[in-house]
Amino acid sequence: MTMTDPAPRLDRAGIARRAARDLQNGWTVNLGIGIPSMCADYLPDGVELRYHAENGILGFEELSAPGEGDPNLMDAGGKFPKRVPGMAFFDSVESFNLIRGGHIDVTVLGALQVSRSGDLSNWMIPKRGIGSIGGAMDLAANAKRVIVAMEHNAKGDVAKIVEKCDFPLTALGCVDQIVTDIAVIDVDRSAGELILKEVAPGWSFDEVQARTQVKLLATDTLGEMA
Amino acid sequence: MPVNKLVNTFSDAVADIPSGSSIMIGGFGGAGGQPTRLMLALREQGAKNLTIIGNVAGISKTTGYGWPDHLDPIDQGMFFESGQADKIICSFPVPGTTNPLSDIEQAWREGRAEVDIVPQGTLIERIRAAGAGIPAFFTPTGVGTPVAEGKEHRDFDGRTYLLEHALPADYALIRAEKADTRGNLQYIGTSRAFNPAMATAAKVTIVEVDELVEPGGIDPERVGTLSTYVDRIVVRKPGDQLP
Numbered sequence: 098m099t100m101t102d103p104a105p106r107l108d109r110a111g112i113a114r115r116a117a118r119d120l121q122n123g124w125t126v127n128l129g130i131g132i133p134s135m136c137a138d139y140l141p142d143g144v145e146l147r148y149h150a151e152n153g154i155l156g157f158e159e160l161s162a163p164g165e166g167d168p169n170l171m172d173a174g175g176k177f178p179k180r181v182p183g184m185a186f187f188d189s190v191e192s193f194n195l196i197r198g199g200h201i202d203v204t205v206l207g208a209l210q211v212s213r214s215g216d217l218s219n220w221m222i223p224k225r226g227i228g229s230i231g232g233a234m235d236l237a238a239n240a241k242r243v244i245v246a247m248e249h250n251a252k253g254d255v256a257k258i259v260e261k262c263d264f265p266l267t268a269l270g271c272v273d274q275i276v277t278d279i280a281v282i283d284v285d286r287s288a289g290e291l292i293l294k295e296v297a298p299g300w301s302f303d304e305v306q307a308r309t310q311v312k313l314l315a316t317d318t319l320g321e322m323a
Numbered sequence: 324m325p326v327n328k329l330v331n332t333f334s335d336a337v338a339d340i341p342s343g344s345s346i347m348i349g350g351f352g353g354a355g356g357q358p359t360r361l362m363l364a365l366r367e368q369g370a371k372n373l374t375i376i377g378n379v380a381g382i383s384k385t386t387g388y389g390w391p392d393h394l395d396p397i398d399q400g401m402f403f404e405s406g407q408a409d410k411i412i413c414s415f416p417v418p419g420t421t422n423p424l425s426d427i428e429q430a431w432r433e434g435r436a437e438v439d440i441v442p443q444g445t446l447i448e449r450i451r452a453a454g455a456g457i458p459a460f461f462t463p464t465g466v467g468t469p470v471a472e473g474k475e476h477r478d479f480d481g482r483t484y485l486l487e488h489a490l491p492a493d494y495a496l497i498r499a500e501k502a503d504t505r506g507n508l509q510y511i512g513t514s515r516a517f518n519p520a521m522a523t524a525a526k527v528t529i530v531e532v533d534e535l536v537e538p539g540g541i542d543p544e545r546v547g548t549l550s551t552y553v554d555r556i557v558v559r560k561p562g563d564q565l566p
Binding site for chain 2: 151152153154163164166167168169170171172173175187188189190192193196197216222225227228229230231232233234235238239265266267268269274317
């Protein structure tokens with residue numbers, strides 16, 4: 098069943114821009130592929146991040162021009178960053194010491210489903226029967242903060258924010274914040290509650306609630322995503 | 324008298340690998356750090372019933388992942404296309420659904436391949452453990468997910484962990500920038516990835532390098548893999564266009 102939206106939804110860049118707003122200067126971050134990787138393009142003024150990619154690089158910045166990349170200088174998305182001062186290379190043991198050891202300040206990940214207790218599913222669509230985990234389980238379970246950046250609904254207004262994930266899990270109770278094309282939602286994992294903090298311009302609490310399986314809690318002042 | 328680890332050709336380096344072997348393939352996924360010439364030689368050699376252990380294993384051919392635009396990518400899916408491998412242990416065997424079907428997924432759909440998908444941090448630690456004399460370890464990664472099924476769980480300081488076992492192999496095919504004649508290796512950039520750990524975890528470690536130097540040609544401060552771990556060295560031809 099498709100409902101009529103009250104106003105346009107944010108585009109992918111808009112989701113990334115909002116997710117990027119809460120990233121703090123000096124943090125070591127790992128951005129997943131897709132919308133999360135776009136956060137790097139929308140950092141607030143004065144914020145510099147230390148980017149980690151799990152293939153063994155810390156401190157990368159912009160990508161090389163098309164055709165000029167060095168295969169020995171890759172990020173985890175298979176793209177080729179430029180060599181810049183302050184960069185560090187290391188092997189996969191060290192890279193996952195950094196992740197599993199809880200040294201990543203924040204990871205921004207995409208999701209297929211997020212539950213009211215912050216469970217995350219993002220690696221396999223059940224009907225396909227095969228999927229790719231990569232570093233997602235390590236990042237989701239062990240980063241200090243996990244932000245999900247995704248479209249609020251799947252095709253046909255199907256809810257992705259659900260009571261209980263029925264897709265295979267990536268990690269239990271790991272998500273701190275959900276940023277979508279219509280809402281910003283904080284996850285109170287211990288209480289198993291989702292708090293609607295902001296809505297996209299032209300959207301109301303009720304319009305977002307109608308597209309979310311979980312009963313959302315209100316805050317005193319509902320903000321507008323910017 | 325120094326042991327001669329140098330092998331003249333890639334085909335000689337893999338000639339004795341028997342069918343049924345488990346083979347680690349280094350790098351991360353993508354061209355950098357991948358032992359591409361050794362892989363091509365193993366395909367030519369024809370050993371069958373192989374178990375491949377890799378990381379981002381078979382997505383470059385259909386997505387271009389980690390390869391320069393002007394080249395046709397080569398990845399570990401080649402051993403499933405050729406029918407040589409019947410199992411893969413890796414973290415990332417398939418690309419997103421919008422891409423063409425990879426060789427690994429094709430083989431899996433046809434019932435020709437078992438695919439064991441392991442979280443990347445668990446995979447590398449299992450390999451490290453195999454080389455380090457540690458039979459098993461506890462990790463927080465994967466608790467509550469399908470990868471936890473059937474595994475021992477234990478709580479430490481209020482958090483639940485999974486028991487994961489060391490993962491050794493018969494052979495490791497790895498890639499480095501330089502070797503000295505003793506077998507000390509130097510890596511470049513992000514080409515380390517799974518190579519150094521795999522070098523320690525196999526019965527026989529075979530390295531593909533761009534350059535061979537005399538002892539002293541690698542700064543001792545820059546040795547990335549110790550000569551003790553390396554059994555065979557093959558040097559690429561100067562100017563090889565394959566990354």
